[in-house]
Each structure stands twice: as structure tokens, then as C-alpha cells.
Amino acid sequence: MSEIEANTAHPPRAAMLVIGDEILSGRTKDKNIGTLADFCTDLGIDLEEVRIVGDQKSAIVAALKALSAAYDIVFTSGGIGPTHDDITADAVASAFDRPLIHHPEAVRILRERAEARGWELNEARLRMARTPEGADLIANAVSGAPGFKIGNVYVMAGVPAVMEAMLAALAPTLPHAAKILSVTIEAGRGEGEIADWLSDLQDEHPEVRFGSYPYQDGTRFTTRIVIRSRDEEALKKAAEAVASRLQSG
Amino acid sequence: MSEIEANTAHPPRAAMLVIGDEILSGRTKDKNIGTLADFCTDLGIDLEEVRIVGDQKSAIVAALKALSAAYDIVFTSGGIGPTHDDITADAVASAFDRPLIHHPEAVRILRERAEARGWELNEARLRMARTPEGADLIANAVSGAPGFKIGNVYVMAGVPAVMEAMLAALAPTLPHAAKILSVTIEAGRGEGEIADWLSDLQDEHPEVRFGSYPYQDGTRFTTRIVIRSRDEEALKKAAEAVASRLQSG
Numbered sequence: 164m165s166e167i168e169a170n171t172a173h174p175p176r177a178a179m180l181v182i183g184d185e186i187l188s189g190r191t192k193d194k195n196i197g198t199l200a201d202f203c204t205d206l207g208i209d210l211e212e213v214r215i216v217g218d219q220k221s222a223i224v225a226a227l228k229a230l231s232a233a234y235d236i237v238f239t240s241g242g243i244g245p246t247h248d249d250i251t252a253d254a255v256a257s258a259f260d261r262p263l264i265h266h267p268e269a270v271r272i273l274r275e276r277a278e279a280r281g282w283e284l285n286e287a288r289l290r291m292a293r294t295p296e297g298a299d300l301i302a303n304a305v306s307g308a309p310g311f312k313i314g315n316v317y318v319m320a321g322v323p324a325v326m327e328a329m330l331a332a333l334a335p336t337l338p339h340a341a342k343i344l345s346v347t348i349e350a351g352r353g354e355g356e357i358a359d360w361l362s363d364l365q366d367e368h369p370e371v372r373f374g375s376y377p378y379q380d381g382t383r384f385t386t387r388i389v390i391r392s393r394d395e396e397a398l399k400k401a402a403e404a405v406a407s408r409l410q411s412g
Numbered sequence: 413m414s415e416i417e418a419n420t421a422h423p424p425r426a427a428m429l430v431i432g433d434e435i436l437s438g439r440t441k442d443k444n445i446g447t448l449a450d451f452c453t454d455l456g457i458d459l460e461e462v463r464i465v466g467d468q469k470s471a472i473v474a475a476l477k478a479l480s481a482a483y484d485i486v487f488t489s490g491g492i493g494p495t496h497d498d499i500t501a502d503a504v505a506s507a508f509d510r511p512l513i514h515h516p517e518a519v520r521i522l523r524e525r526a527e528a529r530g531w532e533l534n535e536a537r538l539r540m541a542r543t544p545e546g547a548d549l550i551a552n553a554v555s556g557a558p559g560f561k562i563g564n565v566y567v568m569a570g571v572p573a574v575m576e577a578m579l580a581a582l583a584p585t586l587p588h589a590a591k592i593l594s595v596t597i598e599a600g601r602g603e604g605e606i607a608d609w610l611s612d613l614q615d616e617h618p619e620v621r622f623g624s625y626p627y628q629d630g631t632r633f634t635t636r637i638v639i640r641s642r643d644e645e646a647l648k649k650a651a652e653a654v655a656s657r658l659q660s661g
Contacts, residue, residue, distance in 0.1 A: 215463075
């Protein structure tokens with residue numbers, strides 16, 4: 164996606180809603196949050212909040228309404244398959260107060276795929292064509308059944324490969340701003356030793372954000388310092404200041 | 413934890429708040445959600461919602477207030493280290509309208525550790541002793557600096573090994589209910605082929621919850637059916653009904 168130029172000066176503010184009992188029970192370990200976070204960073208979209216709720220319509224509707232009102236863009240993953248517990252389309256229709264229909268183009272896509280594979284286009288498979296009235300489809304190059312967009316909400320599948328395919332289809336259509344650049348510096352020492360001067364540096368370099376990430380290297384705790392900014396020059400100066408501070412002790 | 417007996421008939425309803433810019437930027441891929449989900453399942457605690465917010469005090473306070481009011485238990489991870497961007501203790505104190513203090517027992521723990529290792533107990537390290545007034549500490553067997561509990565909120569570190577150590581310390585103190593039991597059945601076919609009768613089975617077995625999880629096996633989409641319930645007998649009957657349905661075609 165590096166060839167995509169910024170088309171907006173104001174970084175869009177985004178949220179994600181992950182839908183599925185299997186994530187909350189621990190049976191499935193989510194991979195989509197990390198994927199979407201990387202995707203947003205690449206497009207210069209600020210992902211500011213993520214929520215995970217189960218397959219309960221009231222919980223999905225409440226989260227959708229809150230996030231849709233608070234952010235420019237809301238991405239959802241999960242709950243758009245053919246089974247009784249796939250209720251995301253119902254919840255999105257409720258949240259936007261629209262009737263739920265079988266989207267004609269989605270029905271066509273599902274019928275073509277079913278015919279090509281000798282499948283019956285049964286009631287369950289047709290569920291995957293349901294969208295709120297007025298939704299636009301999101302292509303699914305992996306398994307056919309499309310996602311959809313309505314208002315500022317982008318509804319995608321929960322299977323990681325399918326969500327990734329949908330993001331790839333979406334990328335050129337989304338607003339995107341200058342990418343947030345980052346520099347990572349290995350501090351080679353614990354957070355407790357660098358925190359005081361790092362805080363001072365943050366005050367001296369307000370155009371960048373310093374993050375400090377402790378991790379275990381064997382039995383030893385050490386730290387990565389990450390500096391983030393949309394301003395390349397400011398980032399360079401801040402990185403030099405950190406390097407100089409690390410050298411001096 | 414299998415030796416812990418249920419001590420409450422009503423499964424506690426829990427939420428988790430993950431705090432950290434690094435998760436939302438994609439730089440760090442969260443592992444704590446899956447860990448806490450498994451932990452809750454083991455203790456019969458119903459994890460019903462997760463939120464992720466960045467290192468912004470207003471966002472943390474708003475999420476804490478909403479989750480603390482809506483759920484019996486709130487677990488947080490992240491933002492309790494020594495650096496300027498570790499502001500979880502500040503946010504929790506604000507959310508509970510309590511002064512932020514240096515907890516005397518936490519100071520003692522940090523001082524002992526610093527003395528043992530020849531570290532200076534500097535201002536940054538002392539930050540890790542800050543809690544809202546009235547908080548109880550959560551032991552940290554990995555790196556010393558404790559978490560804390562106030563009201564129904566359990567504040568833990570973001571480093572996975574440390575959060576796990578804090579959960580181990582907490583387990584015996586938490587309310588826990590009968591564990592949700594589950595049976596997983598490989599359907600060996602796509603969701604579209606089983607969805608119609610699975611929905612009928614859900615209607616016939618209201619004491620259990622059927623979930624259906626599609627996944628890719630090479631290029632083929634297949635499905636796992638997961639049945640969950642606290643009622644062992646109902647679970648067995650539902651599993652038999654699925655097996656019988658799969659055999660008949």
C-alpha cells in the first residue's frame with residue numbers, strides 16, 4: 164500500500180468492533196485486531212479504540228451506535244456467516260434503523276459460486292446475502308460471500324484470510340492521511356533507568372510521541388523506545404536526542 | 413486451577429480494558445486478551461466485553477467508568493510502568509474520584525527490590541508504587557512492582573508474563589462459578605451445509621449454545637461446531653444430536 168498517496172490532511176479516526184463468543188471464551192485467539200492495526204497505520208488512519216462483544220444483538224447494536232457516532236470510520240469483523248449465531252447484519256440494520264434485505268448483487272455472487280461448485284443455494288447460504296437496505300458490498304476474493312458498508316461502518320468477515328482480502332479490496336476506497344512514522348531504539352536497560360529523562364525529552368519534543376515498551380530478554384528486563392510522528396524531521400531530532408542520552412549513560 | 417470449587421451460583425460478569433498505544437498502532441500484538449479469556453473460562457467467569465484504548469487519560473477514564481458500572485469485575489492490563497506514558501493509576505484514581513498516593517506497602521516492595529539489585533529508587537521507579545487511596549495490592553512474582561485492586565477493578569501489567577503472574581495471584585480471591593463446559597465437533601463440511609439444521613438444533617436445545625466456526629483447511633473451508641453449557645447432561649444430549657445429524661448426511 165506504500166504507493167497510496169495521502170488524500171486527506173486530517174487523519175481519519177477509526178474504531179474496530181470484533182464480534183464473536185469464541186474470542187471472549189478464549190477458544191479462538193483473535194488475529195484480526197493486529198492485522199487491522201497494521202492496516203490503519205499503513206494508511207495513516209488513527210485506530211483509537213477496539214471493542215470485542217459476543218454474539219448478542221443488543222450488545223452489538225449498542226457498541227455499533229456508540230462507535231459509529233464517536234469515530235469517522237468503524238470496522239467490524241465476525242458474525243456474517245450462514246449460521247444462526249451470525250447476527251451482525253441484523254444488528255447493523257437495527258443500529259442504522261434500516262430494513263434487512265437480500266442484497267441483489269450479493270445474491271448473484273452467491274448463486275454463481277453455488278452453481279460453479281454444485282452447491283444448493285439453501286436458506287443458510289442466502290443469509291450471507293443479507294445487508295441493511297442501501298449498503299454497498301465489499302468484495303471477498305477468498306470465499307465469495309461479500310462484506311458490506313453502510314454509513315461509516317465497514318462490515319467484514321471474522322476468518323482472518325477473508326478479512327484480509329476485504330481490507331485489500333477496501334484500501335483504495337478509504338480516506339488516508341500521511342502515515343505515522345516511527346523509530347524504534349533498543350535502550351538496553353530497564354524502564355526504571357530511562358523513565359526520568361524520557362519524560363523530560365517528551366516535554367522537549369511535543370511534536371513526537373515517545374513510547375517505552377519493557378520486555379523480557381531471558382531473565383533480564385529491557386526496553387524498546389518507540390518514537391512516533393507524522394513529521395519526519397521532528398522524528399529524526401527526537402531519535403538523535405534519545406541516542407545521545409543513551410550514550411551519556 | 414481445576415481444584416478451585418465454585419463459590420457462587422451466579423457467574424460473575426466481567427469485562428477487560430487493554431490500555432496502550434502500541435496495541436492500536438499494531439507494533440505490539442496483544443496476547444493478554446486470549447490469556448484472560450482462558451482464565452475466565454477456567455473460573456466460570458463470563459467475560460462479556462473487551463475494550464482497547466490508547467494512552468489517553470480521558471479515554472481510559474471513560475472506559476473504566478462505563479465498564480465498572482456495567483460489569484461485576486473489570487480487569488485492566490497495561491500502563492502501570494515507570495514512564496510518562498504509564499497513566500493507568502492516574503486514570504483509575506480519577507475514575508473512582510480518589511487521591512493518587514504512593515502505597516506504603518508497594519514502596520516497601522520496590523525499595524527491597526532496588527536495594528537487592530543495587531538500583532537507585534528514583535522518581536520513575538517510585539511511580540510504580542502509585543495507587544488510588546484505599547487500593548489493595550496484587551502480587552507480581554515476576555518483576556516485583558505490584559498491580560492493585562480498587563472497587564471492582566483489577567489493575568494489572570501489560571507485559572504478558574507479569575499479567576499471568578498477577579492472574580495466578582488473583583485466582584483464589586475471585587468469585588468463581590461452575591465452569592462452562594464445551595464439546596467441539598469437526599463437521600468436515602462447510603458452514604453452508606450445516607447451518608439450517610444447526611439452527612433447528614439450537615431451538616430444540618435451549619440449555620446449550622451452539623457455535624459454528626469456519627476455518628480453512630488448505631484451500632477447503634470446513635467447520636468446527638462448538639457446544640457450550642454449564643449443564644453436563646444437556647451438553648451430552650446436544651452433542652449426540654449433532655453427531656447423529658452429521659452421520660445422516
